[in-house]
Amino acid sequence: xxxxxxxxxxxxxxxxxxxxxxxxxxxxxxxxxxxxxxxxxxxxxxxxxxxxxxxxxxxxxxxxxxxxxxxxxxxxxxxxxxxxxxxxxxxxxxxxxxxxxxxxxxxxxxxxxxx
Numbered sequence: 001x002x003x004x005x006x007x008x009x010x011x012x013x014x015x016x017x018x019x020x021x022x023x024x025x026x027x028x029x030x031x032x033x034x035x036x037x038x039x040x041x042x043x044x045x046x047x048x049x050x051x052x053x054x055x056x057x058x059x060x061x062x063x064x065x066x067x068x069x070x071x072x073x074x075x076x077x078x079x080x081x082x083x084x085x086x087x088x089x090x091x092x093x094x095x096x097x098x099x100x101x102x103x104x105x106x107x108x109x110x111x112x113x114x115x
Contacts, residue, residue: 036073
């Protein structure tokens, strides 16, 4: 289920929690962003719900989860004729991965992981 909301997202444009995707109305048409969050929903089901706990307590699990989600997001953008600068997408994903998830990785490490 996708829910549009203005509040509760923090500095993010979207968030997944269990089977719900919360997305800012300005971004509700971004297919790649929705795909990123759908990956987290699938991770929740794949782990029978313990994804929420693993994500919070294990930086290794959090890293694997986000890399999987950013790769899925990138795959959507690669097939999007409206995206002309895929390197810009990769840069923003690597920056987000290296700064927003308490992972203690560098930008270059993040860039290498999502390729």
